Amino acid sequence: VSHERAVAFAPGRVNLLGEHTDYNEGLALPFAIAQGITVRARKGGEARIHAEALLYSEADDFPLTHPPRTTGWRAYVRGVAAELGAAGWPLTGAHLRIEGDLPPGAGLSSSAALEVAVCLALIELGGGSATDGTHGATHSTHTQPTARPSSHLELARLCARAERGWTGAQTGLLDQLACLYGAADHALCIDFQSLDIRPVAMKLGNWRLVVLDSGERHTHADTRAHTHSDAGYNQRREECAHACELLEVHSLREIEDDDRYDALALLPGVLRRRAEHVVGENERVRTAVTALSTGDLPLLGELLNASHRSLRDLYEVSTPAVERTVERLRAAGAAGARIVGGGFGGSVLGLFAPYARPPADAREVRPAGGAHLLAP
Ligand code: GLA
Numbered sequence: 384v385s386h387e388r389a390v391a392f393a394p395g396r397v398n399l400l401g402e403h404t405d406y407n408e409g410l411a412l413p414f415a416i417a418q419g420i421t422v423r424a425r426k427g428g429e430a431r432i433h434a435e436a437l438l439y440s441e442a443d444d445f446p447l448t449h450p451p452r453t454t455g456w457r458a459y460v461r462g463v464a465a466e467l468g469a470a471g472w473p474l475t476g477a478h479l480r481i482e483g484d485l486p487p488g489a490g491l492s493s494s495a496a497l498e499v500a501v502c503l504a505l506i507e508l509g510g511g512s513a514t515d516g517t518h519g520a521t522h523s524t525h526t527q528p529t530a531r532p533s534s535h536l537e538l539a540r541l542c543a544r545a546e547r548g549w550t551g552a553q554t555g556l557l558d559q560l561a562c563l564y565g566a567a568d569h570a571l572c573i574d575f576q577s578l579d580i581r582p583v584a585m586k587l588g589n590w591r592l593v594v595l596d597s598g599e600r601h602t603h604a605d606t607r608a609h610t611h612s613d614a615g616y617n618q619r620r621e622e623c624a625h626a627c628e629l630l631e632v633h634s635l636r637e638i639e640d641d642d643r644y645d646a647l648a649l650l651p652g653v654l655r656r657r658a659e660h661v662v663g664e665n666e667r668v669r670t671a672v673t674a675l676s677t678g679d680l681p682l683l684g685e686l687l688n689a690s691h692r693s694l695r696d697l698y699e700v701s702t703p704a705v706e707r708t709v710e711r712l713r714a715a716g717a718a719g720a721r722i723v724g725g726g727f728g729g730s731v732l733g734l735f736a737p738y739a740r741p742p743a744d745a746r747e748v749r750p751a752g753g754a755h756l757l758a759p
Pocket residue numbers: 398401402403404405406492554555556557558724725726
């Protein structure tokens with residue numbers, strides 16, 4: 384049955400550890416946060432979508448069939464509608480109101496939240512089941528998503544296709560999976576080789592995680608056209624692909640064993656540094672899972688610091704503004720701090736022991752539930 388109205392919420396995410404590992408078939412440890420994007424949808428008379436983004440004080444209007452290409456936030460909305468249509472989901476004309484409390488471009492994945500919220504709302508409005516009958520949207524009026532693993536994965540892939548195909552940013556699946564599978568009080572240990580997703584309890588006690596905005600915008604959810612940071616991100620992907628070619632492996636995951644790791648020494652310097660980051664980062668994710676399960680939060684802090692060093696020196700995705708932000712967190716007594724997300728700006732994550740006080744403009748983040756429908 385199709386619905387006259389639908390409301391969908393999709394959260395942003397913070398990646399505790401495992402940066403630039405998703406497109407390298409590695410490991411990551413993200414969690415969904417309470418902040419996110421809400422899409423209020425109602426059926427429209429014509430085969431068009433009218434979208435009002437209160438977040439950006441902008442609007443868009445496009446036909447359901449063959450929406451023209453565009454840039455900025457509109458590309459995510461049009462891309463999701465187009466991908467849903469291409470995948471055989473029944474769509475109807477709609478008015479969308481997009482609201483939220485996720486700062487765009489701050490590394491908290493407002494783009495995936497926008498994609499997933501639009502996706503869930505349009506599916507619900509269109510009747511919620513695709514032509515081949517194997518699909519199904521998350522449907523819950525509570526804060527927890529219904530367990531529908533295969534369809535979550537499918538929707539994550541669909542949203543990622545929309546992002547890649549419509550914005551040109553060749554991002555992986557990290558953000559969409561975190562957004563859809565997020566669970567209160569848990570991080571998700573995601574293995575991007577097997578796509579195994581395991582909730583890991585985040586027992587922080589009185590410790591706090593905060594994000595501090597570097598003030599520097601990367602482009603993913605920017606309302607302007609894409610700039611250098613997408614170029615930097617895509618370049619990292621190409622470098623990893625090139626390293627795999629030279630090493631004759633399918634993905635950097637395969638060089639974890641010792642024999643293959645030694646081959647890294649033969650790579651050109653830049654490629655060797657990229658690969659070393661990925662291998663080290665996967666290992667840090669494994670150690671972090673242990674640290675969380677044993678409640679060793681000082682160790683988690685050290686892992687955050689080590690990850691930041693690696694992202695700065697080996698993966699080279701930090702910027703002077705990000706470094707200043709890391710310094711501010713450390714000066715305030717953070718046990719660990721690192722850049723989060725794709726890099727080239729965005730936010731810095733800091734871990735604080737109970738007695739330490741984060742800067743006043745930092746905001747606390749806690750693991751919260753994944754994307755879900757709300758009662759209209
Ligand atoms: C961005 C991308 C993700 C992931 C991270 C880096 O957030 O959207 O797919 O690659 O960067 O870990």
